[in-house]
Amino acid sequence: MIEIGLNHYLVLSTILFAIGLVGVMKRKNLLMLFFATEILLNSVNISFAAISHYYGDLTGQMFAFFVIAIAASEVAVGLGLLIVWHKRYNNIDLDFMTRMKG
Amino acid sequence: MFEAIAFYLFAFLTIAMFYITVTTSQALYALTALAAGMIFISAFFFILGADFLGAVQIVVYSGAVMALYAFGMMFFDTTREVQEKKGNQYLVVGLATISAVLAVLIFSAPIISDNITALYPVGTHGNTQEVGMVLFTKYLVPFEVAAVMLLVAMIAGIVLAGKKMDESLTLMTEEEIKDMRAEKMRPKDLK
Known part of the structure; x- marks a missing residue:
């Protein structure tokens, strides 16, 4: 209980991942869906850093860096598309985006 | 001892913040709670000795990504309540938990079998220097x-x-x- 091991971090990462998945499944607003995706990416980053620390290997941290880079570009492109969609239809609900034709 | 206190404190804070992000119906509350949760997550990186990763987490997530979201939210009507899907809540929570446990098991399977060896062992230099050396070679x-x-x-x-x-x-x-x-x-x- 007092000694913090790898399992503690893995359990924490599981809890955060579950919270993010609940958000992805129950949100209808696309902006809120993006927030939930950020939570998912961050929980994975925690487990990468923890494994990297407890096994004395830097590769986990490297992957966490690349995950952060991917998250940043996802936000840039996703928010741009979202703004275009909102200017055109004045609505960012998922149920409204059921057809693929632009 | 202090590591345990820090871990439990930040674990509780992070889970609380992300819970607020997922459940609140106000977009502004969700954004603020998410930014706070990102900063608390960087505390784990500092505890784990990944100093550079923690700094990058603060700079990129709570700085750049949150600023982008804040600018994006100025385009949307954030004052009205966010509508939610009406579905079986227990099913959603159960499915999410099962998927999360499965994902973590997939990650930790090679660790439990002790099948990994450290390719880039942590040396005696500072964390930032070692990250630089691995990042710019391999x-x-x-x-x-x-x-x-x-x-x-x-x-x-x-x-x-x-x-x-x-x-x-x-x-x-x-x-x-x-x-x-x-x-x-x-x-x-x-x-």
């Missing part, structure tokens, strides 16, 4: 590819949400684009 090509990907994302963001939105091709119908092309093709003196 992971140089992925690093460059990530840089190109960020450039592509930046150009996409400028094209999609930049200025002169009234002339943006992504917002126009086909007829408007044809009209604009015809307008450009016509010589000025004939007008």
